[in-house]
Amino acid sequence: MRDTTEPSADRLHFQLLGPVRALADGHHVDLGARQQRAMLAVLLLRGGATVSSDELIDALWGETAPPQALGTVRTYASRLRTLLEPGRAARTPATVLVSVAGGYALRVAPERVDALVFERLLAEASAAHAAGDTATAHASYTAALDLWHGAALAGLSGPYCERQQDRLSEARLAAQEGLFDCALTLGRHAELVPELTSLTAEHPLRERLRAQLVLALYRCGRQVDALAAYAEARRLLVDELGVEPG
Known part of the structure; x- marks a missing residue:
């Protein structure tokens, strides 16, 4: 047995x-x-x-x-x-x-x-x-x-x-970005803003996350915040990497 x-x-x-x-x-x-x-x-x-x-x-x-x-x-x-x-x-x-x-x-x-x-x-x-x-x-x-x-x-x-x-x-980051893309397509932009804000702070040079945050803010009707997020992303990419956002 x-x-x-x-x-x-x-x-x-x-x-x-x-x-x-x-x-x-x-x-x-x-x-x-x-x-x-x-x-x-x-x-x-x-x-x-x-x-x-x-x-x-x-x-x-x-x-x-x-x-x-x-x-x-x-x-x-x-x-x-x-x-x-x-x-x-x-x-x-x-x-x-x-x-x-x-x-x-x-x-x-x-x-x-x-x-x-x-x-x-x-x-x-x-x-x-x-x-x-x-x-x-x-x-x-x-x-x-x-x-x-x-x-x-x-x-x-x-x-x-x-x-x-x-x-x-x-x-793991790629999976999170894939999940955010899906959520944006499904119209769940409002629920993404807090997590995207946190992750972009943790990975400030991650361009895809920055783009997702800008899009989520824009779709929430927060155009001023979206423009500010874009401006911050551009400043970091130019200062740190010497490149313009994609």
Whole structure:
């Protein structure tokens, strides 16, 4: 009979769009030290593909890898196996974090990893938007953004995680801009003004957000505010980048 205390892959869920977390049947799993969580994040973002030990060392430390890096990676793998499959009998093969040809792979379905679900929903939203199905695109963008609970891979460092933090943050902004485009098309301009005002303050050189704010203000009948927002956008782009608004 199957041990129901074991959080096998179909009972695990992983969160990367915020602090890195693992949940087994809705309960948080203590993933240990920061670098151990970073290794888990690398494996999860590779979507089940095998990652060699050398790749993991480069991902975690880059050119500053310590002499004992290989042994540390093996220790992390052993600890993660224990955490992810605590009910696994001694000397039985792991089924979640497996060893493959000098490396490791996580046998986890993509729908169990929030970052992979986000990317799928973003692709679906973009396709629907391009096809003119604005309502479906709006719903998919909303579902994608609802997965976020902070900065991606929050608190982690290392060459790989830092690159992924930048990539995922850019994807999140693109999703927000796509959502705003859909909302403007659907006539929801009034509800966008506060969020667009906040985001343009956070990303002052993001031209698409500025254009969306100007349009939302204009459609709300706030022509003076729209002109002021445009003038501010132009000033920043000229002063900081030396370009005129598109």
